[in-house]
Amino acid sequence: MSSESSPPSTPPSSRSSSLSTSPPKTPPNLHQNSADPDAKWLVQKFGGTSVGKFALKIAADVVANYIDDNKVAIVCSARSGSTKALGTTNLLLRAASEALRGKKPAGSSASGSATPSRGLFGAGGSRNGNGSDHSQSPPTSPSQPNRSRSSSGAASKSLFALTPLNNDSDAEDTRPEFAITIDLIREEHVEAARSSIRDPDILKELEEEIEHDCEWLYNFLLAAKIIDEISPRSRDNIIGMGEKLACKFMTAVLRDQGVDAEYVSLEDIVPAYEGEINPEKALPQDFYDTLAVALGERLKDCGNRVPVVTGFFGPVPGSLLRQVGRGYTDLCSALLAVGLGASELQIWKEVDGIFTADPRKVPTARLISVITPDEAAELTYYGSEVVHPFTMEQAIRRKIPIRIKNVENPRGGGTVIYPDPETELCTEVSLSNPIPEPASFKTLESLSSYSLEEAHHQHKRLPTAVTIKENVVVLNVHSNRKSVSHGFLAGIFGTLDRFGVVVDLISTSEVHVSMAIGDNLPRKVLDRLVKDLKNNGSVSVHHDMTILSLVGKQMRNSVGIAGLMFTTLAKGNVNIEMISQGASEINISCVIEARDAIKALNLIHQSCLQIKPETTRGRVGPWLF
Structure with a gap:
């Protein structure tokens, strides 16, 4: 069977219990985006943890404060769960794996019928010429009875407790394994809805949406189980369900909090691409440019409503997960910012921004107000979770600033990744114009966040930050001198390519190569890799290592930074x-060795960044001794 075959059903773009054929009218008391024709778009991306834990804060303290002066668009990742194991994406991946295990259920079918409908979430589907939507209800398995979803009380019962044709007492045992996992997804979202939404009508409609989407997922996985295959595109659709549920949940919370929000599904947004595409290779930039335009045009149809956009943007050549990975929600927000010509892309996390070092490990770490794209990319490569460089590139190449902000501290200035690499020093004046902070946030502290002290710090050509990447293995290969140098290097790199190993750091000479790789290979795979590398010379392996990286654009023309770094480590x-x-x-x-990582991080932070530790009772921190 072809690897691209997939179950004969497509994800539901939208549906609702309402039978109206036109978009729902906006109540006069709902808060809308700015009607000013000169207002700029502002894209806000919220991660799964933020949506899972701080949905009410997002609605009341973040979105509501920005929409008076901007046109705000929101992108959401799949909700986190009450525990990491109950995160929506993890559960979806588990359900997909479970669908391919065990026996196929007897008498099951994946065929069904389509039923168009509209309502609170109806505006998110594909549109026809007159603005109405086409939506598809999930197919119903003959082994599953029809169930009414007309009341919120129905959500309290398991949708997937299948009633068998006979009435055996062990009927529960006939359920597919993945049905239990889907129940967990449903229960997590229903519980979140009931704890966050006050309006009974909005709650009822959201619960029906959750039931409907989980029913679709059940039938989709049932079909996959019958054909015993989940193609890459089918896996995309399964994972994409997490963003759909999160955005419907966030749309309902926003409307419950008085914000006129509209759910927007992007599963049919990817336009036909006229260029040549190899699904096995990275998609060309032209593809993303075309997609950005399509995203922008779709959201402009929302009028003054606040669009809540799924990070999942449908099937792409070669599979979305293969081409982009699980960070596609960040990429979607960047492309959306490009398509809308946004004044700023805001990525909301649970931290105040980017720090000079990990504040959990370095007590004196301080917030960086402004950082260059190159510096942010280096910090991402070497351990700090900032923004994926490819995602960042999409916004930066169009001169769109990216701001990292804290959903728990919305009044904080955050960290701006400023898109002008030719500017050696971003001044307060150059930063103030493109940053649309709401009036209620414009305190003296936030306006002067890029202080004269920091400007002086940068003019001294000091590094910007120091970071560590843990769980590293070092492989040293020494030539047996039987091969010439180019054959020696070619043999090593060819071996790494066969095993799909990514090298974080490499240091070479004519007869010696040292490589730092992530300690994530299974032991048997690492043993085979070492065995093959021994064809090129002697090999030594060092476990429990850490990469220590000093990053800063100002370092390029500075003298003595490397010497100071290594002297500091030697003294320590x-x-x-x-x-x-x-x-x-x-x-x-x-x-360096992992056991020295925290001490080295603090030493370099103090000496190279010239940030002195605070004294406690006349003594400095214990890491100095």
């Missing part, structure tokens, strides 16, 4: 296994 009795500097010259990295 920290041994260096290998040293590497990137071609960009804004990053100096070395590999």
